[in-house]
Amino acid sequence: MASSLLPAFTVRRGEPVLVAPAEQTPRETKTLSDIDDGEGMRFYSSGIHLYRANPDKQGVDPAAVIREALARALVPYYPLAGRLREEAGRKLVVDCEAQGVMFVEADVDLTAADFGDVQSPPFPCFEQFILESTTVAGVEPVIDRPLLYIQVTRLKCGGFIFGQRFCHCVVDAPGGMQFEKAVCELACGAAAPSITPAWGREMFMARQPPQPSYPHLEYSEPAGGAVDRMLTTAPGDIARVPFFFGPREIAGLRQRAPPHMSRSSRFELVAACIWLGRTAALGYGADEEVRLSFIVNARGRRDVPLPEGFYGNAFAYSVAATTAGELCAGGLGYALELVKKAKSAVTYDYLLSVADLMVLRGRPLFALSRTYIVSDVSHAGFKSVDFGWGEAVYGGPAKGGEGPIPGVTNYFSRSKNGKGEEGTVVPISLPKDAMEKFQLEVEGLTAEI
Template sequence: MASSSSLPAFTVRRGEPVLVAPAAPTPREVKALSDLDDAEGMRFYSSGIHLYRNNPAMAGKDPAKVIREALARALVPYYPIAGRLREEEGKKLVVDCNAHGVMFAEADADLTADDFGDVQSPPFPCFEQFILESTTIAGVEPVIDRPLFYAQVTRLKCGGFIFGQRFCHCIGDALGHMQFEKAVCEIACGADAPSLAPSWGRPDMFMARQPPRPSFPHLEYREPAGGADRMLSTPASDMARVPFFFGPREIAGLRQRAPPDMRCSRFELVAACIWRSRTAALGYAPDEEVRLSFIVNARGRPEIPLPKGYYRNAMAYSVAATTAGELCGGDLGYALELVKKAKSAVTYEYLQSVADLMVLTGRPLFALSRTYIISDISHAGFKEIDFGWGQAVYGGPAKGGEGPLLGVTNYFSRAKNSKGEEGTVVPICLPKDAMDKFQLEVQGLTVV
């Protein structure tokens, strides 16, 4: 896997960014976001990168031109993405569907697809060069009155290219984001329209009840009890980042340590293992509260009424919480039980409760102290984004939890090891003096 330091010296020559508007007239209206969409924790841009090799069958075609034209056509059915966010009373966000367009740039780089090696997990090497940033204010990138989607196509000297994009999380989650990108792909490959028509959903979808009445504790928005968290104070220069692969052997080892009558998914096994190992490695006091927070997708659940083609946020954070002493002193089954309980808590009632809490408490940011936040993107379909050049060599997040979230947030993604075995890869970031301890803890839980 290539790192930023192992890449050869290169230059990216980026053209002037331009706005790409819908290719046909679209409705001029204002659409309200849900009380899940406009939470403080959603007011950022998620960034992704797709790396493609040269495809001789596409000789003579410019990927920047193909994608730009397909993007304009896809913005016709997805016209809210071409609009701008506006904040109203009570920090409520709405989308002004004004067809102002999304930001697009094309570039060229003195690199080949092979220079990046076998990229399996974020951060993508030198990702800053391949995504189009907007202006920041005091280190924060605002989302109000800004384009909701940024795209950059960087042609490589081998004939391949990089598609880098940033999508405002207020408009949609990872699955909704991929739904939009797949629509662009289908049009780029010759379709007249997306095979799945987008749906904004009902105006009252995931809105707070009247009166708001949160019915769950929602620890994700309350700071845990205990002392300071070293993860939030350790400088980036003192952190180590190592990808950990959980393949068939590692999963078999974890299953041996789970209670025999407990049915566990791969995600639950890996999440419990990493949470327990990370807590032990960081050396928290036994009485300090530690948490695992993860995103639970609400799609596909019969009790949650989502229309087909819904691309906005349909997810919530759920939290497993205990003390460091109880977590590290118990067996893996204890951690698994907490993870499974938190995962099953996300029902339609839970989502309504989150919306109620947002309205009552000013849409707070989720708590970070002694909290490990994970997102499983292995089923989001990043590698399925095909503009006609074939499947991406790498498809996934550009970043790996940067800035104040370094080591606090993480992604689970699918990958193959050198033996060709499928597994889950997790790029762990910890203080350097904790990484060896973490590795030993994981080995102890995964050995067969």
């Protein structure tokens, strides 16, 4: 786990500069897909990579290496150096004029060891290691702003921290990783990235005329009940605790699953467990509708004709829904059944239906009330981002979850516990009076029989 004993420190940032593509790039306007530009994508997703010193890199400035590689990577990925513009119907396009991405160098009197064995988000003091843009009335706009912010912070041990913030409208997690690995390849001496980027956004455009063919509960408010207390609890009254699901916890969940579902995936078991425990802990009324919403990635599916090198958003939010009473009474087996059904619902036709809905309904934000939204980034390959200094000590999201409301959205990531066992870590945020009950619920569901 991360060290809680970091010494007092000050990050000394230089003046942020714009890094443009290293060569001439096309001047044009590129249209985002109707999945890219939904309200729920209009934010910056942040990640951090921590590196130890490498004796072979003594005297080499990582900031200079990364800045040069970044400029070269922006030649094939030139839309990332552009700016978003909103057209009629809230449609987003990218004006590709080589405006550049924001980059800043920084220094801090810390070593990689000062961060302890950090394995899962949130990264300690992450605010100091990612470059924020200007907010307006507490909201960070994405229109006419850089699409990527990068901060390279040199450590006194010779290591460094790479912090990035991508506009989610133009890349999803795999797309962002594809770009970062392109920067890594160039930083390590490659003449060009091994994967040629493909725009391909036309495949996720709404049909003409738009005809949503699924109910899309993710964009409608759940039935019954008052406003969700998760949306009204003050930040100071929220407790944040990481929960580790290792071999013992997964074994306990499998023992409690119905025999025909005992081979469920780790994600399905953990998601069902947390949804069930969270619902019980928050004390929703028996007739109130509760939901689990999770990201289903379309990459690698035979029915989704993604071009190789695609780096845009290629996922949809699928929803498992029932009443709080039915969920708590049905237990883990019932929750698992709903999760599996929702997971299998996302097809190419489903994605086109989402695009149709976006156009017809003004690109709405997904529903948040009595909804728990999860994203599994366990297999994103964050640690494999190597700029020439070796594998990252920590690589992953900067925060425990990102989105409009803290605690409603969470990341699942891979980590190790104190025994060296690998498992899934979920940083849970709940009202303080609900956290203890949630912990008891999870312990009951994961204890081996």
